[in-house]
Amino acid sequence: MAFPRVIFILGGPGSGKGTQCKKIIDTFSDFVHLSAGELLRDAKNSGSTAGELIQKCMMEGSIVPAEVTVGLLKDAMIKFGWEKKRFLVDGFPRNDENYNAWFRILPDPYVECCLFLNCEDDILVKRILGRAEGRSDDNIETLTKRLNTYRDSTQPIIRRFAEAGKLIAIDAEGDVDTIFNRIRAALSL
Numbered sequence: 001m002a003f004p005r006v007i008f009i010l011g012g013p014g015s016g017k018g019t020q021c022k023k024i025i026d027t028f029s030d031f032v033h034l035s036a037g038e039l040l041r042d043a044k045n046s047g048s049t050a051g052e053l054i055q056k057c058m059m060e061g062s063i064v065p066a067e068v069t070v071g072l073l074k075d076a077m078i079k080f081g082w083e084k085k086r087f088l089v090d091g092f093p094r095n096d097e098n099y100n101a102w103f104r105i106l107p108d109p110y111v112e113c114c115l116f117l118n119c120e121d122d123i124l125v126k127r128i129l130g131r132a133e134g135r136s137d138d139n140i141e142t143l144t145k146r147l148n149t150y151r152d153s154t155q156p157i158i159r160r161f162a163e164a165g166k167l168i169a170i171d172a173e174g175d176v177d178t179i180f181n182r183i184r185a186a187l188s189l
């Protein structure tokens with residue numbers, strides 16, 4: 001049985017995960033972009049039973065329980081063709097619970113690497129407060145909590161990938177195309 005190939009994309013809120021994933025899928029047709037945050041927002045808006053919990057976590061800048069997120073990611077991968085594509089899993093795994101659930105629930109998927117978009121907090125804040133998507137969590141109060149969650153829960157996961165020899169760190173400061181070229185070079189695309 002073939003397994004899906006996965007590249008996790010991590011980085012702080014506003015580090016450019018969505019922007020760079022879009023550029024990758026627009027340029028290379030064998031990639032599929034799965035944003036964990038988008039899947040959660042879609043589930044919330046479609047009246048899923050987990051909707052209230054998702055809304056609460058997003059407004060608190062905390063992390064939705066893994067069984068919800070992994071279920072959505074798994075369903076999306078199956079929909080796109082489980083073993084045929086290279087999946088860019090954006091914004092996940094964000095904490096130990098996410099990380100452990102991924103490997104517990106999914107049948108030993110092949111994780112190529114974790115791409116880490118590295119960006120200082122002051123730039124993250126500027127980008128998020130300038131993002132014009134009308135997201136209810138893009139306000140300074142929730143953003144402060146998201147940055148704390150990123151530091152306390154997600155950065156240890158990034159270190160975990162580094163220790164496993166699976167981390168590709170990218171300088172995510174600069175213009176969008178310069179960063180995209182760094183990613184292409186790092187992934188040999």
Ligand SMILES: Nc1ncnc2c1ncn2[C@@H]1O[C@H](COP(=O)(O)OP(=O)(O)O)[C@@H](O)[C@H]1O
Binds near residue numbers: 015020131175
């Ligand atoms: N390299 C960059 N320079 C300036 N602004 C950027 C850059 N990359 C992304 N942005 C902008 O910053 C905001 C956050 O980017 P986004 O890709 O949504 O980040 P994330 O998915 O990591 O939260 C968006 O408004 C986006 O247009």
Ligand SMILES: O=c1ccn([C@@H]2O[C@H](COP(=O)(O)OP(=O)(O)O)[C@@H](O)[C@H]2O)c(=O)[nH]1
Binds near residue numbers: 013038059
């Ligand atoms: O695997 C995930 C991905 C996202 N989120 C929630 O969704 C929010 C927005 O995440 P997204 O990746 O869309 O945006 P970012 O914060 O990186 O800009 C986060 O603050 C979390 O509350 C989550 O709980 N688990």
